[in-house]
Structure formats: C-alpha cells, structure tokens
Amino acid sequence: MEFNEIIERIVKSTNLSAEVLNSKINDKIAELDNLVSKEGAAHIIANELGVNLIDSDASQDFVNIKNLVGGLRNVIVLGKVTDTFPVTTFEKDGKKKQVGSLSLNDGTGFARVVFWDDSINIFKNIKENDIIKVINAYVKENKFGKLELHVSYRTKVRVNPDDIDPKSINATDKQSKAEFVDIVEIKPDSFVKCFGAIVQVYKKNIFFNVCPQCGKSIKSDEGLSMCSEHGKVSPSRKMFVTFVLDDGTGTIRCTSFGRDAEVIMGMPTIEAIKLADSHEDSTFPVDSIKSKILGKEVFIYGRTSLNTFTNSIEIITSRIVENIDYNVELKRIAEEVEFGDKN
Template sequence: MITLPLADIKAKIKEQSSLSEDEVNQKIKAKLDQLSGLISEEGAAHIIANELGVKLIIPGEKLKLKSILPGMKNIEVTGKVTRKFELREFNTEKRSGKIASFIISDETGFIRVLLWNDQTDKFEEIKEGNIITIKNGYIRENNGRKELHLNESAEMIINPKGVEITVLEETVARKKLSELAEGDDNVEVLATIVQVFDPRFFEVDPNTGKRAIQKEGKFYAGDKEIENIGYAYVMNLFLDDGSDNVRTVLWRNQIQKLLGLTNEEVLKFREDPASFENVKTDLLGTIVKVVGRVKKNDAFERLELIANLIFKDIDPEEEIKKLAAETPKTEPIAITTETEKKPVVEEKTPDTTPQPVVEPIPAVEPEPAPKLPEEESVAEEEIFPDEDTSAVENAVKESDAENDKDVMSIDDLEDINKN
C-alpha cells in the first residue's frame, strides 16, 4: 500500500485541477464534515482527488527521489551514482544468487539501489559519477529507509544522452556523545578510547555466514551440519569525548581497520587471548573518528554506537577546521568604556542591630567518578555487517507479491543470514 503525504495529495489536486489551495482545503473540510469524522484528512483528500479525476500515482511517471514512496512499482527515476558497494554472492537454504547495490542522488535526495541476479551483470560498468536512469523499479521500505529494487523486468540505462543531474550530497551529522539518540543514523563522533574488551569469536557457516551452534560435538546452521566451520568476531570498546561515554560495537571489517591487521592475524587472538593484552594497552588513549548508527540495547537498557566506519589516523588541525566551520558564527559585541570615576564614599552610622549567626555549611565530599561497566554479554547481532552501511537487520524478507522475489536488506551485503 502506498501512503501519500497529505501535502503531496493537495499539490497533485492543485496541479491537475483549477482549484486554489483554499478551495482544496474547503473541499477536504466539507468531506470530513459530511462523513462525520469517520475518515482522516488524508482519506478525505484521496476522495476529493478521485472525484475530480486527479491521478495521484501515474505508472511510469518520472519521479524525483524525494517523491518516491514505499509500495510504488514500475517507476522511472534518474540519479547520479554517489557511492558504489561490492557485488556479493549468497547461498541460503532457500536459494542462491547475486546482489549488488549503489547510491544514486538527485537535487532532492538519495536512495539505495539494489540489483538482483542477472541485473548485476551491468554492475561492473557502473562508476561513481555516472548518471543512471532506472525504469520499472519497485520501492520497498527497510527499517524506515527506502530501497529501489531491480529484478529481471527492470531496465537500467547508464549515462543517457543529454541528461544532467545536480546532486544533494549525503551528509554525515557530527555529534557529541551526550547528543546521541536512539535511531540516529549516519552520525559521526570524535572521541578517545578509554576501555577495550577482548574480541569475541563466533562459529559460523563459512558459505553463508550463518551462526553455527554446537550440538553433541557437531556444528549446525539450522538443520544443516557444518563440517568445516569458520569464525566471525565482534569487539566492544568505550569511547569518551568529555561530554559522555558510550559503548561502541565493532564488527569484522572495523576491527581489522582499527587494529591494522588482516583477518588471519585477528583470528590468532582466538587461540592466544593473552597476546591481545598489549594491543588493548596500545589502544587506550587513541583518538578515533567513528561513523555509525545508534541502537538501544534492550537487554541492558543503554544506547550503543554500531560502527560502520572507523578512522584511527586523525589530523587534529583538520578536525579543528571542520569544527570551526560547523560552529555558528556570532556577531561581535561592542563594549564601550567610560572614564573611570572614583566612587563617592558616604559616611554611615554604624548599625548596632544584632545580626543572626550563620552556621557554617559542612563540606560535602565529592562523589567518586562512576566506573565504566565491565564486559557484558552483547545481545546477538549480525555476523558480517557491510563495510559502510548500517548493520544487518533482516537477511531475507518475505517474498514480493508481484515479483515473487525475496527482498534482502540493503544493509546485507556481507552477512546473508541473521541467526
């Protein structure tokens, strides 16, 4: 079902009729009164549009990215590729195939595009900066974010002639740790590592990335026995920027970046945990920049920062310039001074009224600074989150009614299944 915002419905009515905005509002109010509040204002607007023959959704209409709504099918959009991710192959118990994704932007916004199976054949041709026209795509919503999916019936044209696009850049919001809120996405923080926990390793099916569970001496991913298991890993650390501290969760790619190690080198800590002690010591006091999303850990009633990107080599001067550019400028306040005059001292008769005795206030001992919590078991998360997207939320979604295709999360380009 497509839910069109009320403002968009009114705009469509005005565009396709001779009514003014006041006339449209009057008709909607009259319809609400007629139906005695049995419908919403949006519902009344839909009825008015239908009565006037106004088409709110036109199949095949060229749309701006801002106008795209979940549930739309057979749409046509054009945008510039502003970010390209990797092609992934997946193999689940239900099916196997290929998936690739990239971001397109126009002057109104941006959206993630997903290519499935045969559509990925053109993926190698796509470069950042290319202009892409997509026809017959369909829109799905995943965790509040819109995704543009292409299956076999969709068409993609790379660099169509005579088309130019001005893009709205995807922005990253810099925040203090004390300003983080649940649901923040694509947020950036600059903070110091003040506590590091040992990495935790998980047995997984190396072919699918699905968590493997040991039963009676054997490992299983679901009902499938895994003969040669692989390992995934997660690491927690605490960041502090002076305003607050927050637990930060790093998965495989970000751990490798922070430590400057390969996958094989990180896996050595599983066999020799004691060798990680020197690594932890070296990390303490390191200033890092993290881009990620904020999630509430319901098990421990706290906010956690899930790292999508982490940068260790920070240029202080560059960060100061960036902070100065983001700080709103204020007009200087002019301060005037007057010629100093000696105050006139008036003689006063001494006050002989008895004064109340003020009891001294006892000194209050300051409370000790709260300790950072010890390592706690982390609620199960994704095994292989993508390098620079949000973490895996759903690996394979319900089949699409029209296209009969499982819809995979845009975030799932590395881990195919979530346990």
C-alpha cells in the first residue's frame, strides 16, 4: 500500500487532519531513531489509532510464488494447477502411505504442492487448470532453489473458490500444453512430458563456456573468448549433461542444460566445477555421482527432435521435476511435526 493511500485511509477513519497525522508519523520515526520508513511509521500509527489497513479479503493476504522462500510457515498461495503428478503408494513401518503432488502457477512463478496421507483425498479431486487456494502451507526449498509447499494437517485447500475469478490468475505456461506420452510413442518436433528412470549417463566433459553477461555460448578467437554481443569476455562455465531415460515402454536420449543439469547431477554447477578442477578432470563429476543418478526417477518436459546422425529421437529438456524420494520426505515431515509441536 502506498504511503498516500495509508494517510487517506487513516484520515477517513479518524478525525485527524493530514497535517496532524504527518507530524505524528514524523514523531514516531524520531522516536524509533529513524529505524522505520514513513510507510512503516504510518502502519504503526494506524495500529495505535485502531485503523485496520488490511482488508480481510485483500489480495495482500496472498504471497506471490516468486516471493516464497524456504522455511516460511502458514503462507497462503493462490494459483492455477498446471500439472498433476500421479499418486504413489508405498509402505512405511508396515502401513500403506500415499503421496501426490501438483504444479501451481500464479503468474509470478511455479511451486510444487505436495500432499500426504489424509490430504491425498483432497488431491484426488484436483484437476489440471483448477484454481486452488492453499492456506497455512509450509514452504520448503531444495538446494536448487525449487520450491515445495507442503500440505499438512494444519493446511486448508480450497478448490475453485467462489470468490476468485479464474481469469484473474495469469498463469500461462507452455509446459502445461505438453502431452504426457510413453517414450515408445514419442515423435520428433513435439513438446512432450514423460516420466521414467535414468538408466545411463554419459561420461564426458559437462561444461561449456558462456558469456557471463548474456549467457550465450562464446567462440574462441586466437585464444581469446569472444561473445558476439559483448566482445572479449572472461567466460563462465555452464553445465550440460546427457542421459538415457527409460519408462518401461522404451528409452530416449535426453540432454539438459543449466538448472535441469543441476537437478540431474544432484549438485549445483559451482560444486561440479570444484570437483572437476580439484581432480583436473572435467569428466570426474559424472563419474562421482553416477551410482546416485542411475535409477533416479524424473518427470521430463522438453522438445523432441530427430538426430539425423544416429537416426534416433532425442529430447532437449526444458524442465525437470524429480520424483519424490519417500525416505527423504518422511524425514522432513517428521522434523516438521516435531518442530510444530514445540510451538
């Protein structure tokens, strides 16, 4: 809320003039040793005067997905479901447990929403393109900065709430238009979504040089690194990894760059660079994680093309979502419950 708007509201709900109010705000700033902004002081004054600045139904109640950070509790997020991932059943201590998740987009970013146990019944009634309001969720952030909202027993989920106009959520996403396909049915020049396990990863140099300013790949000219746009630069390294995905119907070769490559490798680029440099071997990072990567289950989104050299179809991924590792997740939940009980 803008400062002027706050002043207007306070003036409207009290008998104070704007002049008196402004001097009260200045006094408050002085009283707090200039630690607060004018807006902050106005909020404090409003509170002291009993003026409610926050509408109960205001959009300020929501947190934009782009502003979410790991560790936030009790957040409210509103968005459109762009993907639902299948429910999986597994056993823990002799009990059957279920987990499901979906991708939520509010026009500012994506978050994965994870449903466990009892909340799975809510999840089963949610379809792609539904609008959902998630109240009191807990935010987790993995080491690649990808966000997850965990639905616990404290969380309420409203599906297609009456008071929300679906058109007010500007969640356009080409990923959501991708068809879920069996690998055996994949055709070239299409946008696909598939799910499978990584069965091979190629041992090779996984770095290439890019311009630190624009991220485009650079040419080497007489020993100098040249960007077509920025001229002579000292390059930074970006990661790419090639692997084979198997979904039981077939296998396909996939290549991932940047963030996606980090998800596949299970490590940030900077860590992979350190590993390669310390061993003076740019193929070392793949070797070191191979046993961890193989068998890893992922959802893949990407563009397919025909490699005319090998005459086989390949995917360049545009987004990768790791399947949930139950053991890791259960540990997280145990921690969350423990933490919650202490409060």
